[in-house]
Amino acid sequence: MVSFAFEPEHVEFAESLKAFAARELLPNYRDRAASTDFPFEAFKQLGDLGVLGIGLPEEFGGTGDDDPVLLGLATEVLAAGDVNVASAPVQIGLVGSQFLHCDRAVQERYLPSLIRGEETVAIALTEPGSGSDASALRTTATKVDGGWVLNGEKTAITWAMNASASLVYARTPGTSRSTGISCFVVPMDSTGVTAHHMLGMGCLPLGWGSIHLDDVFVPDDHLVGEEGRGFHSVMSHFDFSRAALGLLCLGAAQRSLDEAVQYAKDRETFGKPLTEYQGISFLIAEHTTLLEAARWICYRALWLRATGQPHTALASMGKWWPPLVAKDAIEAAMRIHGNLGYAAEFPLQQRYRDVTAYLIADGTSEIQKRIIAGDVFRRGTVNL
Structure with a gap:
C-alpha cells in the first residue's frame, strides 16, 4: 500500500519548528523583511535547533544521513513564519553538499560555522549574460603556480553582501558550454573581490548582489571536487533545492490562506460573515486544492x-x-482582507513580494x- 505519511521523527521535528516559527519568526517577519540587514540572530537560532x-556530516555538527524530505518539511514549516529565514536550510544544504568535495582543511574552516549559523557562504553561478543558461558563463579560471x-x-547572488566566502563557478579559458567549468571556494576578503548590492522588490535581507573578480588568486586546495566538473556537480544538487524552494513558497501561502480563513470567519458584511458568500468560500476551496496538489509534487x-x-x-x-x-x-x-491585505x-503584501522572487x-x-519537456520526449513519461 502506498503511504503518504511522514516518519514519526519528521512529524515531531516539524511540530517543534512550527511552534518556533509562530513564536519567534512570525511576530517580527515584516520588520526583518523591510531591512537589508541579514537576520543573523534568527540564523543562529536555526543553527541551535539543528x-x-x-x-551534513555529524563530525561537523550535522545530522548525518542525507534526508531531503526532512529538509523540505523544515523549509515549508519555517516559511509560515518568515519566508527569508526559511531559505537558509536550502542554501546551506546546497553549499554544504559542495563542501563535502573540498580539501579537509577547507571543510573544517567552513562547515562547522555554517551548521551553527555563525556565517554564510554564497553560490556565485549566475552572470549578467547567462542567467538561466548557466553553462554559458564567462568567468575564467586560469591555472598558475x-x-x-x-x-x-x-x-543576482544570494548572500553576496553578508557571505564570508563564495563558491565561484568559472571556466578554463578556451572551453565552452558545460565543459571546463570548475568550482572554487573564494573568501570574500580576497584581494580583487568586490561586492555591490542589488535591491529587489522583496527578499531584502538575503543580500542579493553582484560579485566582481579582478585577478583573484585561489590556491589549489580551494578547488571543489574535480577540475572541469563543477557545472555537473551543482546541477545535480539543484534537483533537491528546486523542490524545497517550492515548499518554501507554499508554506508562506498556506499561512496567508489560513489568515484569510480566520478573517472571513470574523468579518461580517450585510449581517453575515464572509464565509457565507460563495465568492469567498469558493476562492478558499480552490486555492486550498491547488496548494495541496502543488505540495505533493514537491514531496514526491x-x-x-x-x-x-x-x-x-x-x-x-x-x-x-x-x-x-x-x-x-x-x-x-490579500483580496479577501480588502484594504487590510x-x-x-x-504581512500579506510582504509575502507576496518575497514569494514572487x-x-x-x-x-x-x-x-x-x-x-520537463526534455524528460518527456526522452522517456515518454515522467511517471514511475
Missing part, C-alpha cells in the same frame, strides 16, 4: 531523491508551478518547462 545541519586566477562578474520529488530514483523532472515541476500557485493564493488572501503594516530565482519557469 536545522542548518540536515544531511600554486592555484588559479579568477576574472569575471557574477550577478524529494522522496524520489531520498530513495535514489530519477527526480529531475519532478523537481522542475516543483520549482515552476508551486511558486505560481503560492503567489496566486497570497493574492487571493494591501496595507504595509500586515522565486518565479525567477534558481531557474525561471521557462527553463523548468524545458527540462
